[in-house]
Amino acid sequence: MSALPVIAVWIGAIGLNTWLSRFDSRATRLAVALIFGATILILWEMAVRIYAVPPVILPAPSQIGASFAANTAILWSDFVQTIVKGALTGWLIGAGAAIATAIAIDRSPFLQRGLLPIGNFVAALPIVGIAPILVMWFGFDWQSKAAVVVVMVFFPILVNMVAGLAATEPMQRDLMATWAAPYGASLWKLRLPAAMPFLFNGLKITTTLALIGAIVAEFFGSPTKGMGFRISTAVGRLDLPLVWAEILVAAIAGSLFYGIVALIEKKVTFWHPSQRPQRG
Amino acid sequence: MTEATASPGSTVLGRGLGRALPILTVLLAIIAIWYLAAIWMNATWVRDQAVRADTVLTTGDLIRQTLTLERPVLPAPHQVAAGLWEGIAGQKITSKRSLVWHGWVTLSATLAGFAIGTAAGVLLAVGIVHNRAMDQSVMPWAVASQTVPILAIAPMVIVVFASMGVTGLLPKAMIAAWLSFFPVLVGMVKGLRTPDAMQLDLMHSWNASRVQQFWRLRLPSSLPYLFASLKVAIAAALVGTIVGELPAGATSGLGARLLSGSYYGQTVQIWAALFAAAILAAVLVMLIGALERLTLRRMGLAR
Amino acid sequence: QELTLQLKWVTQAQFAGYYVAKDKGFYEEEGLDVTILPGGPDIAPTQVLAGGGADVIVEWMPAALAAREKGLPLVNIAQPFKASGMMLTCLKESGITDPKTDFKGKTLGVWFSGNEYPFLSWMSQLGLSTEGGPDGVTVLKQGFNVDPLLQKQAACISTMTYNEYGQVLDAGIAPEDLVTFKYEDQGVATLEDGLYVLESTLEDDAKVTDLVKFVRASMKGWKYAEENPEEAAQIVLDNDETGAQTLDHQVRMVTEIGKLTAGSDGTLDEADYQRTVDTLMAGGSDPVISKAPEGAFNHIITDRAFD
Amino acid sequence: MTVIQARDVSLTFQTADGPVHALKDVSLTIERGDFVSFIGPSGCGKTTFLRAIAALETPTAGKLEVADMTPDQARRQRAYGYVFQAPGLYPWRTIAGNISLPLEIMGFARADRLQRIARVLDLVDLAGFGGKYPWQLSGGMQQRASIARALAFDADILLMDEPFGALDEIVRDRLNEALLDLWKKTGKTIGFVTHSIPEAVYLSTKIVVMSPRPGRITRVIDSPLPRDRPLEIRDTPEFIALAQQVRDGLREGHSYD
Amino acid sequence: MTVIQARDVSLTFQTADGPVHALKDVSLTIERGDFVSFIGPSGCGKTTFLRAIAALETPTAGKLEVADMTPDQARRQRAYGYVFQAPGLYPWRTIAGNISLPLEIMGFARADRLQRIARVLDLVDLAGFGGKYPWQLSGGMQQRASIARALAFDADILLMDEPFGALDEIVRDRLNEALLDLWKKTGKTIGFVTHSIPEAVYLSTKIVVMSPRPGRITRVIDSPLPRDRPLEIRDTPEFIALAQQVRDGLREGHSYD
């Protein structure tokens, strides 16, 4: 019986979205996505209230919102510590190193064939195993978090970049040969631009990896701030709304990070068929 | 220009060697660097100990000691290899110290999570491709779902499941599923959308129903994409399981092994468990690769 | 009767009493079927209790009282541990001899997740800020092991007399090279490893009967462990599924734990309780508990168990 | 008997850059057994018109009838086979499997399917290749297979959109001969899009010349050539004159792309 | 003066299915200012021969000289421009940027580049489109841009591999006329691969007919047509006779694909 209102809201939202989705314009697309998200929140709130779920198990969205509003200062400093210092720095260093490595081994198929399988192997190492080791090596502040992120993002970006550098069409390479282009010119004017769609694929995948890595690494030692630190201590204090507020920050930051990279991708690879405005 | 042409007289053996040689070379280089790093990183400790014990070290002593520490900062490759060997072959596989036993515990949850994640990913993808409302609602939030630091809240997830009476393998598997459904979803949506306009038009001109279109066109076309995603997904499922094992009472599984090594500063145990996990991941990915080749060859998609 | 016990930490001799009681059949004799769930760094036993995953938990009093203020009505039903085993262990070479003067500007490793409260009140008694700077201390959230000390990332780290301290010694650092500050000696000790249940559990007579049996059998286990350290260590080892423990370490741990359980028959000493509450209320700007809790402990179980 | 009847058919695509008038007031009558070629510069709406007949596009104005039904009814009745420029064979099915696919979808029985597959493979001179996969065949053979697929379910109308555009001249000659042969044998009505003037002239009974922006028909030329056409007919003065007529038609409506 | 000289050139590809003899004992002399067309069925080695001249492939036997150098020396001296069947424009550069690319690589100064770009855009009738991106242009325009790119650095030799294969007949006619015009104006030596007999006959001073398996030259036909060729020349008896000659040559070496 108590499930009736939940089901009613659910069905109502589905109906609304089905109707809206028929218009398929920019605005309705956004609206549909937002309605979907809002529905989930409402259902969550209703379920928590109707079934009297204890807040130490699952707080209601309203409680999370209140905690978010009450703790903005803490959330901000955690955000700076973990995402700006840890994740972003690590991601930039990792991406830079991966791109440089890809270009460095570009001329040596031998190295590529040797490095890539091993790279895939290393990428399969679970971070929970690497994190304590890196915390031991690089200290407990954000440097070790950045190091974890570097390790996590390096190989996915490397693999994509190497594939991208090889992704030119034979005809495009032949053209370069007919102009007797030296290595540098064909790298700079052909292969790097052609590699961009692949590179951005790697960059996008690794945005969420970077966040997760930085947060989890904090479980293995950290200063007294940071999102991972806050989550683990707040769980210990049963301050679940704060935990979820941190998760919310992570989700927003992650989506923004992804969105920004996707936006840059759009600017850089405007020419790629997947980015061009549809003709006809 | 000549990349594609195999040199004449190349044998299977020669080709195998041609593939293994670069890997071996890089591997050797890594091991050499690793040894140097081990000496360098462990030296501080060895020197401090010498000072504390008031002894003088020769370079030979220093190097020997850095490579044989019981609690090294970085264990030497042979120490890790010995730890792995000890864990895999040195125990009865039912022993709690056996990596095979822990590996099996992890594997079973991984496979369960992988199965759940794959099923969820495929079903969502089918829905998304066939229903515009679902496409517009689910897809943006699927991306957002992956930004939730599931690894950080895994302990809570376990507790929440426990409060609902779900314990044992399933909570771990759910975390694994959460991580693995996303690549499957993305790959499958892409795959189901690969048939080009002409192929869809052909189906249309034959007045094929949606179900016929799905089974005879969309699904077969999506398989290459599906397999590519499955490889990512199974590795993700393994990571999810290991993370889920840490708080699941930390009793067994490679994750528990990793963490308990960490509590007691047993670096060699950590590294052995780490490598066991990576090897397991590599084997799983290879298995899917083999399955992929088999299927695609039978379908005539791999030449 | 089935009963689930959630431990605060991984399987080790810290919980020897319970494992002994189970292995030696003490629970069975009382007609109980007890399941022991090991804990871990990321497990908040209070949360497990709230979620219904366990009937009884082993928890430290600061965390339990904090949870009580958060609205989770925890009640202490027994207190096998009389004394606190927490201490700060410093490298002698860091030059720390007196907490009052030497902590300034140093980095200290502290356990969080509800275990930071005694430390914070200690620092506030010393008048030291925990926000770093030359006049305060830099606090490092210590992970699960003693690496920060060995790697000299911290001048001092938190250790338990029975566990981490031994690990530091095992790592090859001699006791002469270390300086230790026990919380007991600093007057900031709080009660550790008590047994807690939800208030609602105590309203159920059948449950109360079970708990009485449970506490009685557990205390029997503790006394047995005190008297037979070797056997107790072996039992713990047999119950450890990770296979990471060593017998030597567990034997030492049983011995050290014995010193903490020695003074207790399981009944909570109200004086100890009051001292814990006072320490926590003195927690400086951000006290753990803002007002003295009421009904946070209950002697019903121990009274019935031991008369 | 009239099979396809278009009256003032217009078709406008709404695009981001404004409307595109792919077809504007197109009227045409095609009789049973006609071989009609559509020729015209790129973008003049040939494909769009053929797709409209096949109910793959819907006209925005005018009336279009196929076998006395709406195009969509005709589609549901499987009144036509459609051949695209690229063979569009499924790589995971053999040639026989590919031909079988529409038959399966239309619910033909297994025995009937096998018989039909054998017959059309024979018709396009691919007997013996049923077990091969598409990529094991040359481009010309693939295109013949795709024609076989469109023939298998024996629709009365065959619509072909530049089926030989990607093939070389010699192969094209052969396939043109084969197609003529097939048409004579089966008496099907064929709509055929091409870019090549000789091809259009060689094959058709009726040549429809179109011009772009907006897409419309500028000339409909009825061919005086006999139904029997050896390849050498292309060197006859009638043929050359007809070709010139088509070329003139094309020039009229053509501006430098 | 001889510009390209091939003596007994053979080129064998080693493939998984055994060696493929793409060229076998090919001998040919091309004089300065010649317009040479290569025609033949698919797989007869036209592309391979052109690529060998451009030093994109290396003959396995025989001697090949370009402007009295080895092909590779000639390539390094940037002795030729090459146009592929597909336009092969870089999508991230505008049309002007694409034409500029080889000039940048060859180190032309900026001012000179701009001037050359303007000149060749004019030459291929694309003035005003320099700022557009390739995908914003039609296929014909893209192909003209790629020709402009090959012309920009003024090599003496122009090698073109089916440059108009993908275009429709009318556009093709126009581009053929433009190409002839350009050739007359600049006096370049042109090597041109095509599948179309009329195209080969219309453009060339010399038609090389090839046949496959192994790839070889079966006929070299010198054209008696004058250098000035209006489009209407294609209806003259000389033209038709020449075309017939080429067709005969093709038939000789051709087997059903």
Ligand SMILES: Nc1ncnc2c1ncn2[C@@H]1O[C@H](COP(=O)(O)OP(=O)(O)OP(=O)(O)O)[C@@H](O)[C@H]1O
């Ligand atoms: N789906 C569509 N959306 C928008 N415009 C379209 C669409 N399909 C075709 N067009 C436009 O309609 C016009 C006619 O296109 P159509 O494909 O019918 O030409 P065509 O004669 O077949 O050309 P081609 O010889 O290049 O195949 C063109 O301008 C084209 O760009």
Ligand SMILES: Nc1ncnc2c1ncn2[C@@H]1O[C@H](COP(=O)(O)OP(=O)(O)OP(=O)(O)O)[C@@H](O)[C@H]1O
């Ligand atoms: N890189 C290569 N490796 C192996 N075989 C090749 C390679 N390039 C071409 N060939 C083979 O060499 C032969 C000649 O090919 P080529 O591309 O020169 O023919 P073509 O006359 O240009 O044909 P088309 O008209 O189809 O372009 C063919 O049999 C082809 O399959």
Ligand SMILES: Cc1ncc(C[n+]2csc(CCO)c2C)c(N)n1
């Ligand atoms: C993250 C984390 N770190 C430390 C402790 C403190 N702690 C409580 S019991 C125990 C075992 C002693 O060896 C320890 C270390 C904790 N609970 N969680």
Ligand SMILES: [Mg+2]
């Ligand atoms: Mg078309």
Ligand SMILES: [Mg+2]
């Ligand atoms: Mg070619």
